[in-house]
Amino acid sequence: MSSLTPTADQNPGSFTRAWSGRRRWPVLSVAGGAIASGLVLLPLAFLLNQAGRSGWGEVSRLLFRHSTAVLLWNTARLAFASTALCALLGVAAAWCVERTNLPARRLWAVALVLPLGIPDFVIGFGWVSIDPSLHGYLAALMIMTLSLYPLVYLPVAAGLARADPALEEVARSLGLGAWQTFRRVTLPQIWPAVLGGCLLVTLGLLAEYGAFEIVQYQTFTVAIFTEFKLGFDAAAACALSLVLVAIGIVVLGGELTLAGRNRGTGTRPREGARRPSSAVALGRLTVPVLAGVFALVGLALGVPIGALVYWLVHGGSTTLPSASILTEAGHTAVFSAAAAALATTLAVPVCALSVRHRNRFTLAIERLAYLPQALPGLVIALGLVSFTIRYALPLYQSTLELIVAYAILFLPLAVVGVRAAMVHASSSVLEDVARSLGRRPVTVWLRVTLPVIRPGLGAAFALVFVSSATELTATLLLRPTGVNTLATQFWTYTSDFSYGAAAPYAAVMVAISAVPAYVLSRRVSALARIGQS
Amino acid sequence: MSRLAVSGLWKGYGPTRTVLRGVDLDVAAGGLSAVLGLSGCGKTTLLRVIAGLDRAERGTITLGPRTLEGPGTYVSPEHRGIGYVPQEGALFPHLTVQENVGFGISRAERRGRAVGELLEMVGIAPLARRLPHELSGGEQQRVALARALARRPDLLLLDEPFSSLDATLRNHVREEVHGLLSRQGVTTVLVTHDQEEALSLADTVAVMREGEIVQRGIPEELYNRPVDSALARFLGAANLIDATFRDGFAHTPLGVLAVRADPHSSMPAQGVVMLRPEQLEVRALDGGQDTTAAAGVHGHVEQCRYYGHDALLQIRPDDLNGGVGADLLVARVHGEAALAVGTAVSVLGHGPATWVR
Numbered sequence A: 001m002s003s004l005t006p007t008a009d010q011n012p013g014s015f016t017r018a019w020s021g022r023r024r025w026p027v028l029s030v031a032g033g034a035i036a037s038g039l040v041l042l043p044l045a046f047l048l049n050q051a052g053r054s055g056w057g058e059v060s061r062l063l064f065r066h067s068t069a070v071l072l073w074n075t076a077r078l079a080f081a082s083t084a085l086c087a088l089l090g091v092a093a094a095w096c097v098e099r100t101n102l103p104a105r106r107l108w109a110v111a112l113v114l115p116l117g118i119p120d121f122v123i124g125f126g127w128v129s130i131d132p133s134l135h136g137y138l139a140a141l142m143i144m145t146l147s148l149y150p151l152v153y154l155p156v157a158a159g160l161a162r163a164d165p166a167l168e169e170v171a172r173s174l175g176l177g178a179w180q181t182f183r184r185v186t187l188p189q190i191w192p193a194v195l196g197g198c199l200l201v202t203l204g205l206l207a208e209y210g211a212f213e214i215v216q217y218q219t220f221t222v223a224i225f226t227e228f229k230l231g232f233d234a235a236a237a238c239a240l241s242l243v244l245v246a247i248g249i250v251v252l253g254g255e256l257t258l259a260g261r262n263r264g265t266g267t268r269p270r271e272g273a274r275r276p277s278s279a280v281a282l283g284r285l286t287v288p289v290l291a292g293v294f295a296l297v298g299l300a301l302g303v304p305i306g307a308l309v310y311w312l313v314h315g316g317s318t319t320l321p322s323a324s325i326l327t328e329a330g331h332t333a334v335f336s337a338a339a340a341a342l343a344t345t346l347a348v349p350v351c352a353l354s355v356r357h358r359n360r361f362t363l364a365i366e367r368l369a370y371l372p373q374a375l376p377g378l379v380i381a382l383g384l385v386s387f388t389i390r391y392a393l394p395l396y397q398s399t400l401e402l403i404v405a406y407a408i409l410f411l412p413l414a415v416v417g418v419r420a421a422m423v424h425a426s427s428s429v430l431e432d433v434a435r436s437l438g439r440r441p442v443t444v445w446l447r448v449t450l451p452v453i454r455p456g457l458g459a460a461f462a463l464v465f466v467s468s469a470t471e472l473t474a475t476l477l478l479r480p481t482g483v484n485t486l487a488t489q490f491w492t493y494t495s496d497f498s499y500g501a502a503a504p505y506a507a508v509m510v511a512i513s514a515v516p517a518y519v520l521s522r523r524v525s526a527l528a529r530i531g532q533s
Numbered sequence B: 001m002s003r004l005a006v007s008g009l010w011k012g013y014g015p016t017r018t019v020l021r022g023v024d025l026d027v028a029a030g031g032l033s034a035v036l037g038l039s040g041c042g043k044t045t046l047l048r049v050i051a052g053l054d055r056a057e058r059g060t061i062t063l064g065p066r067t068l069e070g071p072g073t074y075v076s077p078e079h080r081g082i083g084y085v086p087q088e089g090a091l092f093p094h095l096t097v098q099e100n101v102g103f104g105i106s107r108a109e110r111r112g113r114a115v116g117e118l119l120e121m122v123g124i125a126p127l128a129r130r131l132p133h134e135l136s137g138g139e140q141q142r143v144a145l146a147r148a149l150a151r152r153p154d155l156l157l158l159d160e161p162f163s164s165l166d167a168t169l170r171n172h173v174r175e176e177v178h179g180l181l182s183r184q185g186v187t188t189v190l191v192t193h194d195q196e197e198a199l200s201l202a203d204t205v206a207v208m209r210e211g212e213i214v215q216r217g218i219p220e221e222l223y224n225r226p227v228d229s230a231l232a233r234f235l236g237a238a239n240l241i242d243a244t245f246r247d248g249f250a251h252t253p254l255g256v257l258a259v260r261a262d263p264h265s266s267m268p269a270q271g272v273v274m275l276r277p278e279q280l281e282v283r284a285l286d287g288g289q290d291t292t293a294a295a296g297v298h299g300h301v302e303q304c305r306y307y308g309h310d311a312l313l314q315i316r317p318d319d320l321n322g323g324v325g326a327d328l329l330v331a332r333v334h335g336e337a338a339l340a341v342g343t344a345v346s347v348l349g350h351g352p353a354t355w356v357r
Helices: A027-053 A055-063 A066-099 A105-111 A120-130 A136-148 A150-162 A165-173 A178-207 A210-214 A220-229 A234-261 A283-319 A324-356 A360-374 A377-391 A399-409 A411-427 A430-436 A441-469 A473-478 A486-495 A499-532 B043-051 B097-101 B107-111 B114-121 B137-149 B167-184 B195-201 B219-224 B229-234
Strands: B004-013 B017-027 B032-036 B058-063 B066-070 B082-085 B155-159 B187-192 B204-209 B212-217 B239-246 B249-252 B255-260 B270-275 B280-284 B297-306 B310-317 B329-334 B344-349 B353-356
Touching (some): A027 A055, A027 A324, A027 A411, A055 A234, A066 A105, A066 A136, A066 A150, A066 A178, A066 A220, A066 A234, A066 A283, A105 A499, A120 A136, A120 A210, A120 A283, A120 A499, A136 A150, A136 A178, A136 A210, A136 A283, A150 A178, A165 A178, A178 A234, A210 A220, A220 A377, A234 A360, A324 A399, A324 A441, A324 A486, A324 A499, A360 A411, A377 A399, A377 A473, A399 A473, A411 A441, A430 A441, A430 B043, A430 B082, A430 B137, B017 B032, B017 B043, B017 B058, B017 B187, B032 B043, B043 B082, B043 B155, B043 B187, B082 B137, B097 B114, B097 B137, B107 B114, B137 B167, B167 B195, B187 B195, B195 B219, B212 B219, B239 B255, B239 B353, B255 B270, B255 B344, B280 B329, B310 B344
Parallel strands (some): B032 B204, B082 B155, B255 B353
Antiparallel strands (some): B004 B017, B004 B058, B058 B066, B204 B212, B239 B249, B239 B270, B249 B255, B270 B353, B280 B344, B297 B344, B310 B329
């Protein structure tokens, strides 16, 4: 590097940078960022508003009753146990696939990620439909662990594929055994990935409704849903939601604290200078490890898919859903596409601001955009319901409300997708070169910036689309009367135990979301292959 | 062809960091000037300010008859007519070689022969339809150069253009680019941290240190008459020897040497002179010889770096208090004259020596 030319990124908190040369405040980006922040804050504000309306006495009576304590205990013990199990399974599976001579490693690398492509409530459905006696804590623990462990596996596998194998080789040459090397060299390198994965698992658990309803396990989310939908008690639902938000924020804070304590993750090896990681020979352990990985994939992927196929083949003769599935698929596609377009559009100004005009204000906008990650869909839906009922009644249970809810809920995914591309487009001097070649800023944006970030926009759109298409909880609350999506129609049939009729809906959802799961797993394998060639 | 004149350029980031402190630079029309400095000295910022990508707080930039930057004047980058080639080339990844080169010119020009001619000129015509990631580092650099030249800029700015290339390729591409630029006669500013590159390519060199130009001149002048000892060392290996000045000569343990004096200030009685390694003459001493009889500084070879065509010897003087003023002497000798480590030698200097502060 020839110089220490300060870039905007090195100067957080300074507004002066914004006025040098090309960097003037872009009115459009600021407006877009403000809209995104407003949308994220809106449901929270009205949750507080609703709870405040019922008064502190009422809220405290709701919160400090015995059933709340039971809910807290149920939620906490499941979150702890399931997160720990996911961490264990995810790290172990990732290490076996990325660092040993396990047979058929590339096959397992894909198969282990695929459960991510099956909505949790479909995995729950798969298990309960073959064993109706499954219910309660252990059933919930098993189903959530099997559907969420890929959230740990995926980042850890990617981290292992990216980590410099030379470090492990040096450790071995310094006399450490395979286990010692893993504990003292490998684990510290992948620790941020493990923590990040665990955070996603815990937040996913807090937000889950469908799977717990199927196995009749009461957590906060299930109780909130029941209070609102069946008890019509909006005040109680909002009060409980606030507890859920508080738990989410505590989890988020805990992750940040733990991750902050972690020291540097080492120097990156130069691209191209990376050598193959020497695989640990499993030897006599090959068969047990293979059996373990096979069992994991069988339970997480085989059982739900098997159940789906069974019900598709055997259950459908009398209750074949005929043409109606096309209607629901159409609704799902339109809602999801609109939400994906909205979320991606909002993510562009958020990322443009935080990448190019880095200061306290734009950083706050970016952090706010990540906040919905810690907010269950149910909470966002409740907040929007409180708002529309009171101030915008025509919008209550309208298509627009549902689409906005999806967009808020999955804004973090869109930001993740767009941000990396924006950093790439801005850190390279492509735009500067284009200016010096005689092009005006607008032309530069259209001919250089937009084409360069297009893959990021595509990824963001796909992520939001898929997540919206398989969303159940918020959809149940917000969908226009008489309109069904694939998820809600599936849910209606499942609640009636019409498994045969439900199966085709699940199959379509799995087909939609398996694609990005597969792409994700391929990306990790590609990383690993670079390491090996 | 236009002359570039930069004067009194100041640029800071916030109240605490000043990156450019009154930089002056003058490049003759059609000339190639190198700005030489370490990482972080502000040389890339200087290029960006000249290109109009960053704004200076004070100072003026004129190119030919036009004032680009000055009190009340700021010409935006797209209207400056300055070609800018950043470090990694920064080719547009979504455009082919041909489209990259044609990016800055009008549609009519793109359809004509212009792009093809440019590609031929830089020797990459067969690669016209490739995408940037399918090119080697040297090829990318040439495309970036062709893209900047396509608009027939009045001035070309090159930011460490060869540093991303490996050593063998670097010399080759460097020669080619140099030939190309002198044929085109385009005024060029090249920024580099490689003193060899600066000295061998440029007509004039400006050395930059912490945001200031500390010395400007032709390469020989910089090498032989650095303004201070730090600069002397930066431009190549240097022996700094204690000397007493008398009758216009420097009296040193290495001999009595002619001095290049500074015409602007009078010399003190005592001081330091610089001798480049090639100005030292090294003789091996036979074991039987009376070593005290041989002239010069006596010492032993401590290290010998053999480069084939020549060799660099590090010699430790036997008598550290003998007034040499340096712990180690560095001498460049012919490759055939390389000496084994431990050989006893005597060292003599050849003038003219340069008085340095």
